[in-house]
Amino acid sequence: MAExxxxxxxxxxxxxxxxxxxxxxxxxxxxxxRSAISRAASVFVLYATSCxxxxxxxxxxxxxxAGDVLSAMEEMEFxxxxxxxxxxxxxxxxxxxxxxxxxKDKDKKADSEEQDxxxxxxxxxxxxRMEEEEQNDEEEVDN
Amino acid sequence: TGPARLARLPLARVKALVKxxxxxxxxxxxxxxxxxxxxxxxxxxxxxxxxxxxxxxxxxxxxRKDLDNAIEAIDEFAFLE
Numbered sequence: 704m705a706e707x708x709x710x711x712x713x714x715x716x717x718x719x720x721x722x723x724x725x726x727x728x729x730x731x732x733x734x735x736x737r738s739a740i741s742r743a744a745s746v747f748v749l750y751a752t753s754c755x756x757x758x759x760x761x762x763x764x765x766x767x768x769a770g771d772v773l774s775a776m777e778e779m780e781f782x783x784x785x786x787x788x789x790x791x792x793x794x795x796x797x798x799x800x801x802x803x804x805x806x807k808d809k810d811k812k813a814d815s816e817e818q819d820x821x822x823x824x825x826x827x828x829x830x831x832r833m834e835e836e837e838q839n840d841e842e843e844v845d846n
Numbered sequence: 847t848g849p850a851r852l853a854r855l856p857l858a859r860v861k862a863l864v865k866x867x868x869x870x871x872x873x874x875x876x877x878x879x880x881x882x883x884x885x886x887x888x889x890x891x892x893x894x895x896x897x898x899x900x901x902x903x904x905x906x907x908x909x910r911k912d913l914d915n916a917i918e919a920i921d922e923f924a925f926l927e
Contacts, residue, residue, distance in 0.1 A: 705904070711859070711866055713855065713860075713861050714855070717854050721854065721886055721889045721893075722889060722908075723888075724890075725889070725890035725891075726891045726897055726908070727907075730908065731906060731908065732893075732908040735910040736896070736909050736910050737915075739913045740896075740913065742888050742895065743917075743923075743926050744888060745927055747885055747888045747925075747926075748860060748885055749863055749866065750925050751884060752864045752867050756869055756883075760869075761862060765871040765872055766871065766873065767870060767872065767873040767874065768877050769876040769877050769879070772877050772881050772884065773880065779922065779925070780921065781884070781887075781891075781922060788883055789878050791879075792879070792884045795852060795878070797874065799875075812854060819910060823854075827900070833850045
């Protein structure tokens with residue numbers, strides 16, 4: 704992969720929509736301003752990742768987790784992001800759990816009728832195996 | 847955007863940025879999600895902060911210089927300089 708980090712940008716349409724919703728009606732954004740915000744957003748991700756990774760390493764972990772990102776926000780002085788991020792994370796976790804259970808129900812139905820009917824809800828912590836619509840979790844970064 | 851909103855930025859693109867860091871081994875899906883949400887909040891914040899300068903200039907169009915002014919003036923944006 705010969706991409707430089709600066710080349711990795713976020714979709715213009717989404718960035719523009721977020722900007723427009725943050726500003727009052729009737730306010731416009733010049734192309735240059737939108738472009739600058741988009742680049743700033745990419746830099747934000749890179750910087751936050753680096754910061755979060757320091758927390759992971761401090762905790763002797765090889766996997767960057769949500770807590771590391773939250774710690775990074777605090778470190779970067781974006782404490783005001785913490786409350787909304789935690790709420791979003793809760794919603795996200797509930798959704799992922801719902802998806803997981805939907806998959807398990809599907810699997811159960813596919814199983815023969817002879818199965819145990821009174822199976823309790825699983826308590827596995829296999830959230831590492833959760834699949835996104837787009838891609839798998841925790842792909843190895845081959846650097 | 848409400849606090850409980852799910853990410854609008856595609857997680858795959860955010861993940862690509864995370865992977866660009868040579869020091870990062872693995873990132874959990876949740877981490878990528880929180881990063882995506884944080885980035886959205888960041889975009890909102892910087893847009894609003896820049897807009898203050900447009901207002902001072904009595905303009906209804908946000909311009910590049912408004913961004914530059916906000917970045918220079920606000921400590922949290924120092925990493926962008």
